[in-house]
Amino acid sequence: xxxxxxxxxxxxxxxxxxxxxxxxxxxxxxxxxxxxxxxxxxxxxxxxxxxxxxxxxxxxxxxxxxxxxxxxxxxxxxxxxxxxxxxxxxxxxxxxxxxxxxxxxxxxxxxxxxxxxxxxxxxxxxxxxxxxxxxxxxxxxxxxxxxxxxxxxxxxxxxxxxxxxxxxxxxxxxxxxxxxxxxxxxxxxxxxxxxxxxxx
Amino acid sequence: xxxxxxxxxxxxxxxxxxxxxxxxxxxxxxxxxxxxxxxxxxxxxxxxxxxxxxxxxxxxxxxxxxxxxxxxxxxxxxxxxxxxxxxxxxxxxxxxxxxxxxxxxxxxxxxxxxxxxxxxxxxxxxxxxxxxxxxxxxxxxxxxxxxxxxxxxxxxxxxxxxxxxxxxxxxxxxxxxxxxxxxxxxxxxxxxxxxxxxxx
Numbered sequence: 001x002x003x004x005x006x007x008x009x010x011x012x013x014x015x016x017x018x019x020x021x022x023x024x025x026x027x028x029x030x031x032x033x034x035x036x037x038x039x040x041x042x043x044x045x046x047x048x049x050x051x052x053x054x055x056x057x058x059x060x061x062x063x064x065x066x067x068x069x070x071x072x073x074x075x076x077x078x079x080x081x082x083x084x085x086x087x088x089x090x091x092x093x094x095x096x097x098x099x100x101x102x103x104x105x106x107x108x109x110x111x112x113x114x115x116x117x118x119x120x121x122x123x124x125x126x127x128x129x130x131x132x133x134x135x136x137x138x139x140x141x142x143x144x145x146x147x148x149x150x151x152x153x154x155x156x157x158x159x160x161x162x163x164x165x166x167x168x169x170x171x172x173x174x175x176x177x178x179x180x181x182x183x184x185x186x187x188x189x190x191x192x193x194x195x196x197x198x199x200x
Numbered sequence: 201x202x203x204x205x206x207x208x209x210x211x212x213x214x215x216x217x218x219x220x221x222x223x224x225x226x227x228x229x230x231x232x233x234x235x236x237x238x239x240x241x242x243x244x245x246x247x248x249x250x251x252x253x254x255x256x257x258x259x260x261x262x263x264x265x266x267x268x269x270x271x272x273x274x275x276x277x278x279x280x281x282x283x284x285x286x287x288x289x290x291x292x293x294x295x296x297x298x299x300x301x302x303x304x305x306x307x308x309x310x311x312x313x314x315x316x317x318x319x320x321x322x323x324x325x326x327x328x329x330x331x332x333x334x335x336x337x338x339x340x341x342x343x344x345x346x347x348x349x350x351x352x353x354x355x356x357x358x359x360x361x362x363x364x365x366x367x368x369x370x371x372x373x374x375x376x377x378x379x380x381x382x383x384x385x386x387x388x389x390x391x392x393x394x395x396x397x398x399x400x
Contacts, residue, residue: 111331114314128395130351131311131333151330153353158398195328198358 001185002031004080006088011042013086013177018049020178027185031078068096082184094141104139107177109169116144121162132156134173136180147196150176201385202231204280206288211242213286213377218249220378227385231278268296294341304339307377309369316344321362332356334373336380347396350376
């Protein structure tokens with residue numbers, strides 16, 4: 001299964017997926033890495049790993065529909081059957097999602113349904129939770145609310161600031177996102193209701 | 201520190217707190233166990249552990265204020281400085297809470313702020329989360345929303361039903377609730393904003 005990865009920044013999750021894809025026997029490969037910004041550090045990292053890259057800037061398209069159509073075209077041109085959002089800072093419309101039904105994944109740095117949205121490590125610390133974590137989920141039109149594929153939990157320690165907590169969570173992101181891609185490529189994920197069953 | 205424990209049912213968390221209190225060097229003791237129902241199985245368990253028990257039935261009081269005043273009187277008569285809700289199936293008003301400011305704890309079988317309210321194991325399974333757990337928190341007028349003292353995380357396994365998940369969580373409840381009582385009795389909990397700091 002070929003995977004298209006959408007980034008906006010340094011793309012550390014993109015790298016973790018690409019490294020997994022490069023390991024022997026992994027059932028997926030990276031088709032293309034697309035950034036919505038030409039200065040995303042992840043573009044260089046992708047290129048240095050020998051991956052195809054593309055830049056699709058919203059400002060260079062008439063509207064969101066045209067922007068998303070371009071994304072979709074490039075993903076299809078690279079035969080991508082799975083789309084992984086990896087720090088991609090844009091909401092995708094249901095129009096785009098319809099091009100990849102049940103085939104768009106995202107990772108979010110909290111134990112959803114706690115703390116959707118932005119700045120979540122700060123929210124978690126201010127809320128005083130003792131555990132946070134990360135969630136790989138299917139993307140739906142509602143932000144951070146799609147069916148959950150995998151999660152990892154980490155402790156929130158006394159004295160944590162958002163960046164320390166973010167680093168602890170990121171370690172787990174780099175573990176579960178490639179694992180979710182593997183499960184997807186192996187055809188082992190079934191959405192039932194709003195839960196995801198993993199077949200053995 | 202003397203602890204009053206409020207129950208409505210079998211009171212398994214009451215037993216775990218009472219057992220901890222009975223262990224050498226534990227900085228708290230049970231003052232009284234109060235049930236809002238005369239048929240709560242926990243009453244017999246408390247009595248068999250040699251604890252004082254009382255029954256305060258809402259139906260035998262003119263209104264909620266009178267009911268809560270009676271609870272408060274009994275707790276004070278037993279010199280209780282800390283109130284632990286242990287499966288107590290009633291919402292306490294801010295009038296009652298004012299009698300024990302910052303001294304009422306509850307335990308909830310989810311990783312709050314996910315899944316407040318009732319029937320939470322079913323909600324967690326239907327939502328498809330991979331981790332759930334339990335939360336000891338200070339009680340405020342808003343249900344299941346007070347500052348978090350301790351949490352424990354447990355995996356949600358494929359094939360779990362609500363009762364299997366509840367049993368896995370309950371094991372952790374019996375661990376963290378006594379620990380929260382200990383921290384409270386040792387004066388190590390400070391509420392800052394909506395988070396709780398634990399001093400060493």
